[in-house]
Amino acid sequence: MDQHLRAIRAEDIDPRHDWGRALPALGTMGVDFEERVDYRRLHRYRLSRARQALENSELGALLVFDVNNIRYLTSTKIGEWERDKLARWALLTRGGEPIVWDFGSAAMHHKLYAPWLKPENCRAGLVGLRGTVNPAFGLMEKHAKEIAALLKEAGVLDMPIGMDIVEPPMMFELQKAGVKVVDGQQVLLEAREIKSADEIALLNRAAAMVDGAYQVVWDMLRPGVRENDVVAEVNKFLYTHGSDDVEAINAISGERCNPHPHNFTDRMLRPGDQAFFDIIQSFMGYRTCYYRTFNVGKATPVQHDAYKQAREWLDNAIARIKPGVTTAHICEVFPTAEEFGFPDELAAFGLQFAHGLGLALHERPIISRVVSMDHPTEIKEGMVFAIETYCPAKDGYSAARIEEEVVVTATGCKLITLFPAEELPIAGRW
Numbered sequence: 366m367d368q369h370l371r372a373i374r375a376e377d378i379d380p381r382h383d384w385g386r387a388l389p390a391l392g393t394m395g396v397d398f399e400e401r402v403d404y405r406r407l408h409r410y411r412l413s414r415a416r417q418a419l420e421n422s423e424l425g426a427l428l429v430f431d432v433n434n435i436r437y438l439t440s441t442k443i444g445e446w447e448r449d450k451l452a453r454w455a456l457l458t459r460g461g462e463p464i465v466w467d468f469g470s471a472a473m474h475h476k477l478y479a480p481w482l483k484p485e486n487c488r489a490g491l492v493g494l495r496g497t498v499n500p501a502f503g504l505m506e507k508h509a510k511e512i513a514a515l516l517k518e519a520g521v522l523d524m525p526i527g528m529d530i531v532e533p534p535m536m537f538e539l540q541k542a543g544v545k546v547v548d549g550q551q552v553l554l555e556a557r558e559i560k561s562a563d564e565i566a567l568l569n570r571a572a573a574m575v576d577g578a579y580q581v582v583w584d585m586l587r588p589g590v591r592e593n594d595v596v597a598e599v600n601k602f603l604y605t606h607g608s609d610d611v612e613a614i615n616a617i618s619g620e621r622c623n624p625h626p627h628n629f630t631d632r633m634l635r636p637g638d639q640a641f642f643d644i645i646q647s648f649m650g651y652r653t654c655y656y657r658t659f660n661v662g663k664a665t666p667v668q669h670d671a672y673k674q675a676r677e678w679l680d681n682a683i684a685r686i687k688p689g690v691t692t693a694h695i696c697e698v699f700p701t702a703e704e705f706g707f708p709d710e711l712a713a714f715g716l717q718f719a720h721g722l723g724l725a726l727h728e729r730p731i732i733s734r735v736v737s738m739d740h741p742t743e744i745k746e747g748m749v750f751a752i753e754t755y756c757p758a759k760d761g762y763s764a765a766r767i768e769e770e771v772v773v774t775a776t777g778c779k780l781i782t783l784f785p786a787e788e789l790p791i792a793g794r795w
Contacts (some may be wrong), residue, residue: 373416377409377632384774388781389566390573393607394677402649408440408481410469411556412463418556419459424519426458427510427549428539431529434553434725437574439482443474445610450494451527451532456512458519465507466490470521500534509538516544527552558721559747564651565772567756568722568749571608572770572781575655577601578644579784586661586792588636592616592629599644607647612726613645615656623757625716636662636795639671639758641766650724654751655782656768660791671758672765672789678717678754679767682732684780686752686771691741692732695719699734699754702721704755710723710735719752722770748773749781765789 382599391401417436421429426662428433432448435455447453447468455465464486467475473488492499492505500506516522527549528536536546560568578599597612603611616629618640634640658672681698699717707713714735721728735741742768753768765785771778 367467372458373413373420374730377406377413377562378417380410380559382565382742382747383562383776384776384779385690388569388772388779390569392564393570394425398557402566404440404563405481405766407561408644409562409766410563411440412457414556414559415457418552419457419527421523422527423692424527424547424552425551426461426516426519426526427553428454428456428457428526428528428546429549430531430552431453433650435465436724437553437557438463438481440483441465441467441471441479442609443468443471443652451492451530454490454492456515458516458521461519462486464488464515468696475621495532496532500538505532505535505538506541509535509542509544509656509677511546512539513542529553531600539759552727559730559745559771560723560749561747564723565747565749567649567651568653568770568772569781571646571651571653572655572783574603574606574608574648575644575653575782576784578607579655579657580640582642582657583790586634586640586659588634589662591631592618592632592640593631594659595642597640598630603646607648609649610647612645612647612652613643615641617641617766621761622766623762624636625755625764625766627795634661637665639664639763639765641764641769643766645726646726652722652724652726653770654720654726654753654768655770656704656753656766657784657786658765658767658789660789662791662793662795664791665758665760665763667759668763669789670766671756671763672767674767675754675756676787677715678756679752679769682719682752682754683769683771683778684781686744686773687772687776688744690744691739692719692730692737692744694754696732696734697742697747701734705755707765715754716755721748721750725751744773746773746775 452468457463466488472487472489476484525545525547529550535702581602595616619638643656656777684697702710702713719732751770755766757764770782
């Protein structure tokens with residue numbers, strides 16, 4: 366690979382935003398008659414963003430075990446089964462090309478099918494599988510010395526090396542090998558906070574899939590249907606339409622709505638139930654977090670009131686989103702924890718809330734009274750985040766939960782979650 370490819374070039378770092386047009390919800394096939402997502406351009410953008418963040422830091426390299434960061438740096442992925450195994454890792458040094466250590470034969474596969482990586486930079490590796498392979502067997506020591514040698518060759522061994530997550534014994538072996546390990550998560554989150562046009566197109570496609578999933582939910586909501594029935598059918602719909610990971614589907618109904626338990630059960634829907642759902646899934650790695658609330662057949666005045674209040678809080682916050690404002694400015698319009706029945710902000714965390722979306726469910730920015738009022742951060746053009754509100758009903762058990770995903774434009778924001786939510790939807794109305 367030519368030396369000039371290691372530079373941070375303007376054309377690779379340009380996010381290519383065109384806010385004058387509707388955000389595209391592109392098909393997934395490769396075609397010759399229109400431009401869709403350019404995955405090699407996407408790789409160059411992500412790698413250039415990471416290099417830029419690395420150059421702006423005091424770090425000599427980034428050593429990552431988190432699968433989202435591995436994908437961001439290398440554009441490789443081997444399946445959701447490996448998400449919690451710490452079975453793969455990648456290294457990016459200043460001025461260097463990314464190196465990935467992968468699970469067995471996956472390294473050989475990358476040499477054949479990932480020409481954007483140097484063949485010699487696709488290596489097989491094994492450290493511990495979350496402790497299953499005893500550190501005493503020496504694999505961690507072997508790879509720590511290998512990494513230290515690569516850092517020395519790149520001339521950065523004397524500099525701090527940023528890491529995201531790691532098995533403690535592996536970190537100890539790196540330290541023994543002379544590697545100064547520090548937190549690299551902030552550098553990578555800085556790189557990932559501004560999305561390119563390709564990333565936004567993928568996030569929009571993922572949201573469009575959930576638009577369709579909510580039509581499935583709407584059609585199903587009848588007395589006798591269970592929460593887990595809805596979860597099953599939504600999983601089928603999403604995987605049929607190209608999802609690569611249905612991370613979670615919250616299905617909450619009836620008396621389970623307040624307080625919010627954040628999971629689903631086999632509870633059967635009943636007439637008059639308020640029910641809310643959160644569909645968390647990804648397309649080509651890019652995630653959704655997308656709540657909607659419904660009622661089954663009918664709704665009481667207090668259920669309508671809770672929905673109207675949740676919608677008002679949400680709309681007031683969305684109206685404040687634009688580049689240059691702070692996270693504090695947005696969450697000022699969220700109610701305090703005490704205003705909706707919680708003893709403090711930590712107990713209410715995640716209920717009046719916004720969080721960045723990308724390859725991970727939670728990226729920058731985080732907008733919450735827990736952190737944002739005392740530590741405000743700037744909203745930037747090209748950020749994508751989900752913003753969600755929750756309002757318990759005065760009956761003591763119902764509640765409304767609504768969430769929208771927004772793209773921050775040059776002058777404000779655009780919604781990419783389009784299933785109707787302006788008023789409380791009542792499925793199978795009597």
